[in-house]
Amino acid sequence: MIPLSYYLMLSAVLFAIGMGGVLLRRNAVAILLSVEIMLNSANLNLVAFSRYVAPHEASGQIFALFVMAVAAAEVAVGLALILMIYRNLQSVNLDQFNIFKW
Amino acid sequence: MNYLSLIVLLPVLSFIILVIFGKRLGDKASYVGIAAIGAAFALSIKALLDAIGGAHLNVSFTWLTVGNLELSFGLLLDPLAAMMLVVVTFVSLLVQIFSVGYMHGDKRYGWFYACLSMFTASMLLLVFSPNFVQMYMAWEGVGLFSYLLVGFWFEKKSASDAAKKAFMVTRVGDLGFGIGLILLFLSAGTLDMNQVFAMEFAPETASLIAILFFFGAIGKSAQFPLHVWLPDAMEGPTPVSALIHAATMVAAGVYLVARAYPFFEQGPAAMEFVAIIGTITAFMASTIALTATDIKKILAYSTVSQLGYMMMGLGVGAFAAGTFHLMNHAFFKALLFLGAGSVIHAVHSQEIFDMGGLRRKMKVTSLTFIIGGLALAGIPPFSGFWSKDEILLGAFESGHMAIFAIGLLTALFTAFYTFRLIFVVFFGKPRGHHADHVHESPAVMSIPLALLAVLALTSGIIGSPFMENAYQSFILGGHGEAEHHVNYLVMGLSIGVAVLGIFGAWLKYSTSLLPSNVMSKNNIVYKVVSNKYYIDEIYAFTLVRPTHAIARFILTFDQKVVDGAVNGVAWVASRVGNGLKHLQTGYVQNYALVMVISVVVLIIWSFRALQLF
Amino acid sequence: MGDTVSLVIFFALAAMAVASAIMVVTGRNLFHAAMFLGAHLLSIAGFYFLLNAELVGILQVFVYVGGVVVVVLFGIMLTAQITNVRLTSAMEQRWVTVVSLIGLVGLLAFVVRDTVFRISEMAPVEDTTSFIGRLFMTDYILPFEVISILLLAALIGAVVIAREEGGK
Numbered sequence: 001m002i003p004l005s006y007y008l009m010l011s012a013v014l015f016a017i018g019m020g021g022v023l024l025r026r027n028a029v030a031i032l033l034s035v036e037i038m039l040n041s042a043n044l045n046l047v048a049f050s051r052y053v054a055p056h057e058a059s060g061q062i063f064a065l066f067v068m069a070v071a072a073a074e075v076a077v078g079l080a081l082i083l084m085i086y087r088n089l090q091s092v093n094l095d096q097f098n099i100f101k102w
Numbered sequence: 103m104n105y106l107s108l109i110v111l112l113p114v115l116s117f118i119i120l121v122i123f124g125k126r127l128g129d130k131a132s133y134v135g136i137a138a139i140g141a142a143f144a145l146s147i148k149a150l151l152d153a154i155g156g157a158h159l160n161v162s163f164t165w166l167t168v169g170n171l172e173l174s175f176g177l178l179l180d181p182l183a184a185m186m187l188v189v190v191t192f193v194s195l196l197v198q199i200f201s202v203g204y205m206h207g208d209k210r211y212g213w214f215y216a217c218l219s220m221f222t223a224s225m226l227l228l229v230f231s232p233n234f235v236q237m238y239m240a241w242e243g244v245g246l247f248s249y250l251l252v253g254f255w256f257e258k259k260s261a262s263d264a265a266k267k268a269f270m271v272t273r274v275g276d277l278g279f280g281i282g283l284i285l286l287f288l289s290a291g292t293l294d295m296n297q298v299f300a301m302e303f304a305p306e307t308a309s310l311i312a313i314l315f316f317f318g319a320i321g322k323s324a325q326f327p328l329h330v331w332l333p334d335a336m337e338g339p340t341p342v343s344a345l346i347h348a349a350t351m352v353a354a355g356v357y358l359v360a361r362a363y364p365f366f367e368q369g370p371a372a373m374e375f376v377a378i379i380g381t382i383t384a385f386m387a388s389t390i391a392l393t394a395t396d397i398k399k400i401l402a403y404s405t406v407s408q409l410g411y412m413m414m415g416l417g418v419g420a421f422a423a424g425t426f427h428l429m430n431h432a433f434f435k436a437l438l439f440l441g442a443g444s445v446i447h448a449v450h451s452q453e454i455f456d457m458g459g460l461r462r463k464m465k466v467t468s469l470t471f472i473i474g475g476l477a478l479a480g481i482p483p484f485s486g487f488w489s490k491d492e493i494l495l496g497a498f499e500s501g502h503m504a505i506f507a508i509g510l511l512t513a514l515f516t517a518f519y520t521f522r523l524i525f526v527v528f529f530g531k532p533r534g535h536h537a538d539h540v541h542e543s544p545a546v547m548s549i550p551l552a553l554l555a556v557l558a559l560t561s562g563i564i565g566s567p568f569m570e571n572a573y574q575s576f577i578l579g580g581h582g583e584a585e586h587h588v589n590y591l592v593m594g595l596s597i598g599v600a601v602l603g604i605f606g607a608w609l610k611y612s613t614s615l616l617p618s619n620v621m622s623k624n625n626i627v628y629k630v631v632s633n634k635y636y637i638d639e640i641y642a643f644t645l646v647r648p649t650h651a652i653a654r655f656i657l658t659f660d661q662k663v664v665d666g667a668v669n670g671v672a673w674v675a676s677r678v679g680n681g682l683k684h685l686q687t688g689y690v691q692n693y694a695l696v697m698v699i700s701v702v703v704l705i706i707w708s709f710r711a712l713q714l715f
Numbered sequence: 716m717g718d719t720v721s722l723v724i725f726f727a728l729a730a731m732a733v734a735s736a737i738m739v740v741t742g743r744n745l746f747h748a749a750m751f752l753g754a755h756l757l758s759i760a761g762f763y764f765l766l767n768a769e770l771v772g773i774l775q776v777f778v779y780v781g782g783v784v785v786v787v788l789f790g791i792m793l794t795a796q797i798t799n800v801r802l803t804s805a806m807e808q809r810w811v812t813v814v815s816l817i818g819l820v821g822l823l824a825f826v827v828r829d830t831v832f833r834i835s836e837m838a839p840v841e842d843t844t845s846f847i848g849r850l851f852m853t854d855y856i857l858p859f860e861v862i863s864i865l866l867l868a869a870l871i872g873a874v875v876i877a878r879e880e881g882g883k
Contacts, residue, residue: 016819017733019819024808033748034739056837056838062847062855075787076869077872077873079786
């Protein structure tokens with residue numbers, strides 16, 4: 001069997017990559033994509049644990065399904081927001097959203 | 103005996119009403135004040151009758167207990183207090199009636215009557231004090247209202263300066279009084295008069311306490327060297343001068359010495375001190391009055407001088423004589439001041455050489471003023487003679503010959519400057535710009551003058567041999583023997599000296615028999631005397647300037663260091679804020695990065711705490 | 716299937732997942748980035764199958780690749796910034812970010828290495844679809860209902876937010 005730690009390390013790396021995208025990209029939609037990567041890495045973690053630690057229960061998989069549903073909802077709302085911002089500011093570049101700057 | 107408390111409470115009530123409704127009442131404010139003080143006067147007469155009948159009362163109720171010290175408020179009625187009550191309420195009543203005319207139209211009319219009422223209440227509280235704490239509090243109260251009334255026309259800088267000077271100089275004396283209270287408490291454990299006077303003190307302790315109390319009297323009663331505030335206090339309205347600086351507040355110092363007399367009796371050194379200070383004051387002030395030209399200043403120095411006489415009397419052991427003079431002086435000095443007010447009201451000037459020949463047009467004022475002047479000069483049968491003669495008698499018979507001689511000389515000067523004033527103002531040719539429109543004052547101002555003149559004529563009789571020294575017996579109330587003999591030598595000398603003084607003044611100012619410049623104005627003696635012995639200048643140089651320098655230093659310190667520190671804190675906060683604001687970039691990704699870093703740091707930290715590293 | 720085969724499949728999928736993730740995060744063309752996201756999601760689905768989580772894998776394909784990516788594509792087309800999307804944010808937090816992320820991964824690696832996991836020997840669930848389906852209707856019925864309400868809320872919310880002013 002593939003050691004559990006391999007899955008966990010993979011999920012950690014994917015999480016980091018996703019976070020890098022969130023912190024570094026300028027385009028709002030691109031950030032949304034990066035968030036999806038992060039969510040999926042968490043899902044991977046959950047399912048891996050479920051398979052190795054309690055395979056007779058499927059609780060990790062159920063958890064992952066819920067995460068998936070929430071992620072889908074979040075994407076929908078997030079895109080709606082981006083559309084509104086685009087309508088008002090003609091841009092979705094994050095460096096232009098700095099009203100709270102001192 | 104609840105009516106006694108009303109004597110104090112009625113003027114307080116008047117004060118409260120006038121403070122709240124004064125503006126709305128306008129001219130009617132005087133009714134409130136006069137009604138209250140009139141009622142207080144009536145009750146004081148009753149109190150006097152009770153005291154004559156032998157009633158003696160001392161009630162207190164405890165107000166505050168601090169450790170071993172019990173502070174109480176109370177009412178003491180004995181002959182001395184009864185006499186003072188009548189004097190204070192009567193003069194206060196007449197002054198308030200007089201002020202209806204004198205202060206008419208003043209924009210702070212209501213406040214004037216409020217202050218007069220509350221001043222009277224404080225003075226009455228002082229008179230009633232059965233313990234020294236209440237006396238001290240009332241003492242401060244009269245000082246406060248003196249300040250407010252002297253500075254009544256505070257828009258004038260000289261008036262507000264005079265008020266400050268009065269308060270500060272008397273404060274110096276009050277310091278001595280306060281230290282005396284502390285010393286008394288440490289020695290006796292109580293400040294109640296009944297208890298304290300039942301104790302015996304070592305002569306040194308008693309002397310020290312007495313002298314410290316006397317410092318308070320030096321301040322309040324304008325004795326040398328703290329007399330400097332009284333002439334300046336003439337900046338206040340003349341009714342104020344009549345009430346406070348002739349008849350009542352300045353008498354508070356004499357009253358204190360009289361009340362604390364057992365201490366003086368147990369400490370003879372203190373008595374000597376009182377006599378000496380009193381004599382110096384009496385002499386010095388009378389000489390200055392010889393050269394003064396402002397009618398109120400002449401009367402002010404005269405007051406200082408007569409207060410010196412009272413202290414002289416108390417100091418040589420003539421308790422009855424000193425307090426007798428207090429009563430007589432209150433009446434005739436108030437009369438003289440109110441008369442001066444009447445004159446000032448008519449002539450619109452205070453310089454005596456702007457006045458002249460006023461007796462033709464101001465008959466009532468002239469007549470009453472002359473009566474007051476005769477009382478002041480000490481001519482029998484006017485009141486001043488009987489008490490002044492008793493004081494000189496006391497000095498003579500107790501062996502204080504130097505004091506006696508100086509007292510006689512002072513009497514000479516007193517008569518001289520008094521009639522100098524009278525001849526210049528009321529006789530001779532009219533001088534000054536207003537000579538044509540001079541007219542007698544309205545009845546509301548003349549009637550008090552007349553009443554006081556009657557008293558100036560008669561109040562001395564009750565202490566004279568004609569009534570067998572009834573006053574003395576009354577006032578001593580069993581504490582001592584009243585003198586019943588007559589010393590014709592002393593009497594003759596005092597009358598002679600008074601007549602001589604009047605004659606000299608007549609010669610100089612009413613006739614041209616003497617050259618007009620008997621003493622050249624450039625004479626060194628004249629210069630020193632007419633400049634009040636330069637005492638004010640000495641004080642200004644030695645005390646006032648260093649105080650100002652210290653005050654300036656403290657101001658700079660406060661502004662630079664204290665304010666600097668406070669502003670500095672604000673400055674630091676501002677700089678820090680200025681620096682920290684750069685954290686608020688407005689970019690969500692910056693914030694997210696901070697969160698990530700924080701999480702990493704927290705995990706590392708907790709791992710270390712859990713000792714996983 | 717032997718262990719070796721599983722290992723090979725694992726690494727292949729891993730490579731694809733990491734590579735496509737990197738392409739999403741660094742893609743200059745937004746449309747391409749969305750496509751790479753799709754690829755990434757497919758590889759994750761592959762992992763699910765490897766882990767005997769068939770239902771999750773199928774739903775991953777349907778929901779994510781079929782739904783989310785399509786919605787994202789709509790979003791991209793509506794915001795009309797497809798090419799020449801600059802990579803990084805204007806703020807120069809590149810290096811700090813990289814360092815802290817490396818730190819994070821290092822930390823997680825440390826945790827993974829030092830933890831002793833209780834690996835169970837039991838057999839995995841055979842038919843995950845019916846198993847999970849039954850569980851949704853029994854043990855997890857409350858979360859199931861709540862998630863439907865959440866989805867309803869998100870749906871209404873998105874419509875309300877994005878509609879034209881004054882329009883329907």
